[in-house]
Amino acid sequence: MESLMDGQLYRNVIKNLERAGRLINVDNNILERLKKPRRAIIVSIPVRMDDYSVKVFTGYRVQHNQTLGPFKGGIRYHESVDLSEVAGLASLMTFKNSLLNLPLGGAKGGVKVDPNQLSRTEKQNLTRRFTSELGPFIGPEKDIPAPDVGTDPQTMAWMMDTYSQEFGYAQMGVVTGKPVEIGGSHGRLSATGLGVAYCTQKAAEIMKYQMSELTIAIQGFGNVGQHLAFHAHEMGAKVVAVSDVSGGLYHGDGLDINDLIRYVRENKYVKGYPKAEPITNEELLELNVVALCPCALDGVITSENVGRVKAKIIVEGANGPMTANASQELSDKGVLIVPDILANGGGVIVSYFEWVQDMSALFWDEHEVHERLKKIITRAFDTVSQFARERSQDMRTSAMAVAVKRLEQAMLMRGLYPR
Numbered sequence: 001m002e003s004l005m006d007g008q009l010y011r012n013v014i015k016n017l018e019r020a021g022r023l024i025n026v027d028n029n030i031l032e033r034l035k036k037p038r039r040a041i042i043v044s045i046p047v048r049m050d051d052y053s054v055k056v057f058t059g060y061r062v063q064h065n066q067t068l069g070p071f072k073g074g075i076r077y078h079e080s081v082d083l084s085e086v087a088g089l090a091s092l093m094t095f096k097n098s099l100l101n102l103p104l105g106g107a108k109g110g111v112k113v114d115p116n117q118l119s120r121t122e123k124q125n126l127t128r129r130f131t132s133e134l135g136p137f138i139g140p141e142k143d144i145p146a147p148d149v150g151t152d153p154q155t156m157a158w159m160m161d162t163y164s165q166e167f168g169y170a171q172m173g174v175v176t177g178k179p180v181e182i183g184g185s186h187g188r189l190s191a192t193g194l195g196v197a198y199c200t201q202k203a204a205e206i207m208k209y210q211m212s213e214l215t216i217a218i219q220g221f222g223n224v225g226q227h228l229a230f231h232a233h234e235m236g237a238k239v240v241a242v243s244d245v246s247g248g249l250y251h252g253d254g255l256d257i258n259d260l261i262r263y264v265r266e267n268k269y270v271k272g273y274p275k276a277e278p279i280t281n282e283e284l285l286e287l288n289v290v291a292l293c294p295c296a297l298d299g300v301i302t303s304e305n306v307g308r309v310k311a312k313i314i315v316e317g318a319n320g321p322m323t324a325n326a327s328q329e330l331s332d333k334g335v336l337i338v339p340d341i342l343a344n345g346g347g348v349i350v351s352y353f354e355w356v357q358d359m360s361a362l363f364w365d366e367h368e369v370h371e372r373l374k375k376i377i378t379r380a381f382d383t384v385s386q387f388a389r390e391r392s393q394d395m396r397t398s399a400m401a402v403a404v405k406r407l408e409q410a411m412l413m414r415g416l417y418p419r
């Protein structure tokens with residue numbers, strides 16, 4: 001279990017947890033329990049490739065805490081996936097669900113693989129075998145996976161079908177983020193990006209900006225970044241820069257978001273888009289914009305580049321995009337940071353809605369989903385903002401403190417088994 005804590009992300013989570021714990025004087029026994037996940041699962045995934053060879057991939061599922069309800073968290077396919085990263089992300093899910101006042105625990109999973117190197121058949125074979133290996137540990141009332149980096153609604157459809165085939169009948173509630181045709185929720189695909197947009201709007205209010213005055217740079221132009229850009233643009237903000245693994249784009253007068261999204265759908269990456277100036281991912285992070293939204297992977301803002309970050313507001317669309325030291329340095333400079341466990345909560349909120357709809361077999365339209373999402377995420381934002389004002393704390397520490405306080409109360413009420 002000690003190897004779980006080797007990674008930077010996990011260490012950052014523990015630092016934030018300990019800081020918040022001191023602030024609210026959390027019970028030390030509760031603090032120690034929250035530092036380690038309940039269960040870590042490592043599986044081998046043999047896959048028959050298109051050339052009939054067999055490759056064995058490594059998969060992970062870390063179940064951190066289920067005090068508040070079933071484990072909940074995404075599945076990512078990426079070549080950087082390891083046990084420590086998954087453990088750090090699982091713990092963030094615990095605190096995120098607590099902060100958002102959802103009846104869910106925290107988990108995360110992943111496979112160490114570059115999904116871009118797999119054919120559709122190979123990806124399906126990988127997903128089905130991974131699901132089968134996880135079968136005893138997941139389920140609608142146990143642990144409910146969802147899409148993450150490198151996975152999508154189709155991946156969730158394969159997971160749901162595999163689990164259902166082995167269970168004997170359709171189990172729609174085993175995963176969320178599915179296509180609408182097989183129990184998915186309207187509004188799920190756009191949920192994380194829309195939630196980041198709502199949080200950006202709330203942060204702008206605190207910093208006395210109108211949305212029309214915002215210039216925004218978005219690192220990561222996948223599902224989250226594209227929907228954030230679309231909704232921020234619809235709210236009146238000016239998205240001046242975006243980037244993905246191929247590089248970045250900048251246009252001082254604002255990018256034509258609808259045109260850019262069409263281009264990416266046709267060409268897969270932003271590289272080569274003719275109506276903007278090419279820049280690097282590193283340059284995007286250092287642009288003189290009002291709001292910076294890192295929506296890619298963790299650890300992109302560190303002690304090495306934090307001194308060159310000029311944004312007044314940072315809204316974390318990704319999980320753990322900055323190190324604890326970098327976050328503290330920016331907060332000390334007066335930068336308003338909306339932390340990941342709040343900012344990117346839209347995805348798990350609508351995943352929760354999807355799970356509720358699956359279990360009740362009663363579905364909502366997109367407008368109702370968006371209204372309920374806005375209510376939950378803005379209420380959580382206001383709670384964190386009020387705590388920060390009353391305690392003279394930054395938003396990250398405040399968000400963690402609010403989350404840990406709810407967990408502490410629930411864990412003390414439930415007690416420890418066995419005594």
